[in-house]
Amino acid sequence: MDKTRLVQARRRSVAQTAGAIGAVLLLVGALMFVLSSRQESRALNTELDQVLTMAEDTDDPPPGEFLARRAAGSETVEVTGSASPELVRVLGDAVERQPGRFDADAGDDHRVRVLVARRADGSRWAVAADLAPLRQRQGQLGIALLVAELAGLGGALVAATLLARRAVAPLASALTLQRRFVADASHELRTPLTVLHTRAQLLARRSRTQPAAQLTDQLDQLVADTRSLGDVVEDLLVSAASEHQPPPATVVDLAEVAREVVASMEAYAREVKVELRVETYGEAPIHGARTALRRAVTALVDNAIGHVTAGGHVTVAVRRRADRVAVEVDDDGVGLDPAEADGLFDRFTHGDAGPGRRFGLGLALAQQVARAHHGSIEVAGAPGQGATFTLLLPPRPSV
Template sequence: MDEAQLNHARRRSVAQTAAAIGVILLLVGALMFVLSSRQESRALDAELGQVLTMAEDVDDPPPGQVLARRATGTDAVEVTSSASPELVGVLKDALRRQPTRYDTDAADDHPVRVQIEHRVDGSRWAVAADLAPLRQRQEQLGIALLVAELAGLAGALAAAALLARRAVAPLATALTLQRRFVADASHELRTPLTVLHTRAQLLLRRARTQPAEQLTDQLEQLVADTRALGEVVEDLLVAAAEHQPPPDTVVDLAEVAREVVASMSVYAREREVELRLEVTGAAVVRGARTALRRALTALVDNAVGHVAVGGHVTVTVRHRDGRIAADVTDDGVGLDPAEADRLLGRFAHGSNGTGRRFGLGLALVQQVAQAHKGSLQVGGAPGRGATFTLLLPAY
């Protein structure tokens, strides 16, 4: 899964969540509209029924209403004087019906509600109420609910976007960690594999011209390099799968430097670079031997890659101000001290050097140094070589 797929999943989650919330808001709004409309309609019916019950004549009905009456034993109809001719006709027709309630139009765009009552004295009464106020209130209610639903939908979109971002964030973090592990593992394995390949080629050439017993030292070094490669793989798998901290053991950094120089010497000779070691005795620190070896290997690989044919790389391990310093010095293209911080960032690299470089080595060395409560120092000048110092607390 890449970032494009994560973004697509986030957008899809937002759309689905917002759609679900929008449907719920729509259903709730429709239900509220129906219930409110029915309540107002029932209130109007109750009011009309009360008017019919209490009416004694047709002269003074409540505002917006018109009364009509037909007395017992006569066809004469009395109607409120303010009634329009159309409404008079509606009421006369109503008085010929049985008691009921219905809605009709007295004229164009003039809806009315008519309610009919037959009294025990034989008289018939009818009242008509203008439905325009009721319809206007219903329209206002519908608009208010629509605005509320739109506001709710906007809030739902914002909430869905936030929730989707939070939900996808762990996946994005996992993707970043996965890519970082792949990049780190690839870089960590690149140099040991290159050394193994170079040593195997050298052994193959010598095996054609030298007796087998003269290749013992080279074969032993090949076995040591293979073992070191296995330790790197195991270290990476433990760190990735078990999330365990690196082992904290007593390590002689001078001995680690000897192993690195012995392993990288064939690779350096193939590039016609002289690799030298200068140690003055034991240099004991606490930490993970495999990680420290990886760090020194990365520094040597970086130095060899930035030295021209006939150049020199020197690994020096010494005590300095109560700490252990492992210097990897070369007389290659050098560097601008102002770029030191940038070069220690992930995927950062200088413009010089040979081979395909990914800018991960120095960043990984700095991580190892920090994990061992140390630091990586950078020195040098353009055209005058560079020195990278792994500075660790002495044990």
């Protein structure tokens, strides 16, 4: 629905922008046509004035023009010999008129422009010019302007399309980010809420048979889980506001993060009859955002638990590997097809095997965190032989 509306909005923007540009081009073209036509007409008038001023007889006018003269006191009108009978009539009538300029019909839709003048010796002169060349030039100008209008309109459509795409792109990006944030929030909040629900159920059962003093450790874990839930919400908001900003350069011990994640998800793992273990080999300090890293490790552990059958095992190991700090999440579950490895981190991608969700949004979020920390995630496994997801991050530089 959102995509359809964006397409409709883009099309309306293209139509409106192209229409406005087309209207401006049409107005400019019409103005150019009028001004050019007037300039051509004035040039013809100037030429007729010059012909009448310089003419000495009616025998040799410029091409396309015809002269008529009536001497003072004479009734005979001399006309250029090549003039047609209709043009002779027009020029004969013209020398009887007052000096001035007018257009006349010389037969067969043949329009001419006539200029009448009286000289100091009392003679009357008239010159007629064929308007066909002027009309032809005006027609050519009109065609040229029309072609230019069409080309301009085509350019306007292209420009309007590009502008509309640029204008709508931020809206589409905003809607995509909004949908991504909702999906991220739904996915990320599901695991902490499940852990909280499981722990609350266990506390509710044990509170009926055990004194409150014996539940202190589990209540503390419940408080820690609620704090973790708040961290997830805060991290999601920060991620939505500045997804491409680098993480803060604070020192984070990945071994401690792994232990926290395992402690937080241990009750949930027991509930689904999966043994969850953690192995650390000393401190593993890196620079990064603690909540985001916990988010990534939690996603990997949650993915592993979701693909291990009852009685299975998930092991989280933190160790040094060459020039990287590695967090290995190993399970003995349903495994994976190596051919699917490239697509495991696509958002909303699900495989075909396993009782749980198959490599969905959590892995995409984990990869996003890894890349933000200049790291990566490696995948190994085989169908029926479990899988290992390894988060590799650069260690903190030595001081």
